[in-house]
Amino acid sequence: MEAIVLAGGLGTRLRSRIADRPKPMAEVAGKPFAAWLLDYLAGQGVTAIIFSLGYRGEAIAEYFGTHYAGLAIRYAVEETPLGTGGAIHLALAESRQDPVWVVNGDTMLCLDYQAMWLAHHSRAAPPMTMALRRVAETGRYGAVEVSGDRVTGFTTGGTSGAGLINSGVYLLSPRLFDGHGLAAAFSLERDFLPLAARQGRIGAFVTEGWFIDIGVPEDYDRAQTELPAQLAGR
Numbered sequence: 250m251e252a253i254v255l256a257g258g259l260g261t262r263l264r265s266r267i268a269d270r271p272k273p274m275a276e277v278a279g280k281p282f283a284a285w286l287l288d289y290l291a292g293q294g295v296t297a298i299i300f301s302l303g304y305r306g307e308a309i310a311e312y313f314g315t316h317y318a319g320l321a322i323r324y325a326v327e328e329t330p331l332g333t334g335g336a337i338h339l340a341l342a343e344s345r346q347d348p349v350w351v352v353n354g355d356t357m358l359c360l361d362y363q364a365m366w367l368a369h370h371s372r373a374a375p376p377m378t379m380a381l382r383r384v385a386e387t388g389r390y391g392a393v394e395v396s397g398d399r400v401t402g403f404t405t406g407g408t409s410g411a412g413l414i415n416s417g418v419y420l421l422s423p424r425l426f427d428g429h430g431l432a433a434a435f436s437l438e439r440d441f442l443p444l445a446a447r448q449g450r451i452g453a454f455v456t457e458g459w460f461i462d463i464g465v466p467e468d469y470d471r472a473q474t475e476l477p478a479q480l481a482g483r
Contacts, residue, residue, distance in 0.1 A: 253325075266469055289357065372398060378453070381414065383455065
């Protein structure tokens, strides 16, 4: 299995903690967050990584090189900011697998990747399956609407209470964006997912696995103790 790791964000909300490092290189319990992520992916059977790089991407390339933890590593580098959708589209040009995983470089989901892989292939396979996490409060992320095994829509503002959120883990076809006439720079979340959901093109895979997003200081601080504890022995 192959995974694209989105690692081009600016991490402005973490500046007080990580200075000018790219967010995936934020130190958690003695090593970069991305190293924890890649260790977990390797344990789940992923064998190759494509890092999508932007801001301070050279720091990531210098740390991981071309091989890490048994993973072959390649890079797709944005010359200008492309947004999440544009970054995925650029990295897909480097992909050698179908389907390919896409994960955020600043979130960790303890997902059973084999189970989601099997679920994706066991149905009339949509071009994309999204891992959804059930949470007690959706306000920070927005809620995902589901009917059966399909994502049907998104609520992006003013939500509160329990529900499902987009965990930022996807399994998708390298041809996902073909024929959509999208600009080189676009947001996956705003410019592509809502339409794809209305068309029934996103499969839903619900997980209760441990999840953390280090994008805000309080969760970054929480990761210092929770992340090593959650991954111990995995």
